Each structure stands twice: as C-alpha cells, then as structure tokens.
Amino acid sequence: MNCNQIIIPLSIHNQMVEHGISTLPYEACGLLAGNQTNVQSIWQFKNECKSDRRFFVSKYNVERTLNRINEEKQDVLAIYHSHPFTAPIPSTLDMINHPDTDIKMIIISFKRGSPTVRWYRIRDTNYEECLFRIESSR
Numbered sequence: 001m002n003c004n005q006i007i008i009p010l011s012i013h014n015q016m017v018e019h020g021i022s023t024l025p026y027e028a029c030g031l032l033a034g035n036q037t038n039v040q041s042i043w044q045f046k047n048e049c050k051s052d053r054r055f056f057v058s059k060y061n062v063e064r065t066l067n068r069i070n071e072e073k074q075d076v077l078a079i080y081h082s083h084p085f086t087a088p089i090p091s092t093l094d095m096i097n098h099p100d101t102d103i104k105m106i107i108i109s110f111k112r113g114s115p116t117v118r119w120y121r122i123r124d125t126n127y128e129e130c131l132f133r134i135e136s137s138r
Helices: 010-024 059-071 092-099
Strands: 007-008 027-035 038-045 076-081 103-109 115-122 128-131 130-137
Touching: 007 010, 007 103, 010 027, 010 038, 010 103, 010 130, 038 059, 059 076, 076 130, 103 128
Parallel strands: 007 038, 007 130, 076 103
Antiparallel strands: 027 038, 027 076, 103 115, 115 128
C-alpha cells in the first residue's frame, strides 16, 4: 500500500481521539480497519503495560481482534497509538516494532493539550507522512 489519501469518518476519528484522552497519562492503542483507503471500523485495545512511552497488547487479544476484523471482511489499515507528552512523530522504538509496511501508523499527540493526529507509512527506520481526510457521516 502506498501513501494514498486515507478517508476516515468523523465518528471513528472522534472515537480514536477520545480513546487517547480516556487513557491519559498512558498511551492508548488500537486498530483501524476497512477496505483500501476507507476506514470503516475502530478496534480499541487496552494498553497492558500502562506506560506513557510504549504500549503492549497480548498476542491473544491481537489475534482475537484480527479474526473479528477478518469476519467483517475488512483489512487492517492502520495501527494507532497516542503520545501523551511527546510530538506526533514516530520514535525509533515505534518504527522498529511496527509489524508491516502495508499498515499505516497513526499517532495522536497530546503534547500541546489539544490532540494532533498524524498518519505515517513506515519502512524500516524511515517514515513518510500520509494525507488523510475526515468525512462527516452522510
């Protein structure tokens, strides 16, 4: 998948940001799924390590969620996580642990108080910012 513009419904964008707010001061994490470049669902995880610098989700919880996404006939489009106190830029650890170059990384930063959301394509230890568009429900 390249860095084509991604479309996310406003309701899902808001759920993702609210998830980040609700887990402060720890990082939030989850998945966005859909088809091609259209986000259709959000899958929130519990950060099992309760850290403001990293997140961890057990293999069991990830696999269970991936099976449910597959049952919905969707693909994982992005992994999101929050940065409670740092900028919305992938850290070295974020890039090293990113599982798949076809899946985008979203970072929600609360460094400046109000949330800042950025989408990235990760390749090894490099990143490229991707465009996204938030659409109101039709």
